Amino acid sequence: MSVVLLDPRRPGVVPAAAVRLLRGPVEYGDEVPDEVRAALGLDHEPGTDVFVALDAGSDAVAARTARGEDVIAADPVPGDRLLEAVDVMDRLWGFGGWEVTQTHDSLRRYLLEETYELLDAIDEDDRAGLREELGDLLLQVLFHSRIAQESPTDPFDVDDVAGTLVTKLAQRSPHLTNGHTGPLDVAEQEAAWQAAKAAEKARESCLDGIAMAQPALALAEKVVSRSAEAGLPEDLVPDSLGTIRIGGQSSAEHRLRKAVIEFAGRIREAENAAEANRGERRSLSPDDWHRFWPRG
Numbered sequence: 001m002s003v004v005l006l007d008p009r010r011p012g013v014v015p016a017a018a019v020r021l022l023r024g025p026v027e028y029g030d031e032v033p034d035e036v037r038a039a040l041g042l043d044h045e046p047g048t049d050v051f052v053a054l055d056a057g058s059d060a061v062a063a064r065t066a067r068g069e070d071v072i073a074a075d076p077v078p079g080d081r082l083l084e085a086v087d088v089m090d091r092l093w094g095f096g097g098w099e100v101t102q103t104h105d106s107l108r109r110y111l112l113e114e115t116y117e118l119l120d121a122i123d124e125d126d127r128a129g130l131r132e133e134l135g136d137l138l139l140q141v142l143f144h145s146r147i148a149q150e151s152p153t154d155p156f157d158v159d160d161v162a163g164t165l166v167t168k169l170a171q172r173s174p175h176l177t178n179g180h181t182g183p184l185d186v187a188e189q190e191a192a193w194q195a196a197k198a199a200e201k202a203r204e205s206c207l208d209g210i211a212m213a214q215p216a217l218a219l220a221e222k223v224v225s226r227s228a229e230a231g232l233p234e235d236l237v238p239d240s241l242g243t244i245r246i247g248g249q250s251s252a253e254h255r256l257r258k259a260v261i262e263f264a265g266r267i268r269e270a271e272n273a274a275e276a277n278r279g280e281r282r283s284l285s286p287d288d289w290h291r292f293w294p295r296g
Helices: 034-040 059-066 080-094 108-123 127-149 158-172 186-200 216-229 252-278 286-292
Strands: 002-006 050-053 070-074
Touching: 080 127, 108 127, 127 158, 158 186, 216 252, 252 286
Parallel strands: 002 050, 002 070
Antiparallel strands: none
C-alpha cells in the first residue's frame, strides 16, 4: 500500500489538472479511479492499492505511515496557487460585501492604477514590487471574471477567460502543435502571428481593433503604426502627428516618459540641494529654482 500526499506543504491544494476531479478532503481507498490517477500523474500500475489524501497531518495518513506504508508526495504543478487565488475570490464574493456591489465600470480606475504601478515597478527594476503588482493585476482579472459569471444574459467565468487565451495562443503559435523543437526565427514567428490574427478577424479597416480609450499619445502611435503597415504614404500623416514614430524603445510614449522622469529627477535634485544649503525644506522662489537647478 502507498500513501500519496497531494502537496503536503500546502494541504488542500491539488494539482491543477485534478482540481475538477477532486473535491474536499478526498480520500480514495483500495483503487484510485483511472481519471484521477492520470490527472495526478501517478505512476502506479493499475490494480495497485493506493491511498490518496490531501492532508499530510490527518489521522488516516498517520495511521497508515505508522504501519510502514510508503509515502509519496505528488509534486504540485505550476498554477496550483492560481487555483487558490480563484478560490479566495469566490470566498470573498460569497460574503456578499463590497465585492458584489462592484461592476466592470466601477473597477476601471483600479485596473488603470494597478497597470501604472506595475509599469513603475518595471521602470525601477523593483523585483519585489513587480511580484506584488503582478498579483494586484491578477486580482483585477479574477474580479472581472467573477462579475461576468453573474451576468444574466452572457455569463462566463475565469475558466472561459483562460480557455479563450489558450485557444488564441494555439491558433497564433503553430509551433506549439507542429512538432517544432528548435529555436524560432523571430521574424517568421511574428509573421505567422499576424497572418493567423488577420485570418481570425475579418476587419473592414486597418484601424479596427485599436482601443480608442487608451491615452492620446499611445493612441496616436498605434494609429500611425497601423496606417503605415497598411501602406499609407507618410506625407498624408498630419503635421501634428508628424513627430510620432513607432518601434520598440524609440517610441514616442517611451521618449516622453523618459523625458518626464528625468525632468522630475532634476526637480527633486534642486529641492534637495536647496534644503541642504538652507537647512530646512521650504518653498523655492523662481530665483531659488535657477540657483539650485542641477547643471549639465
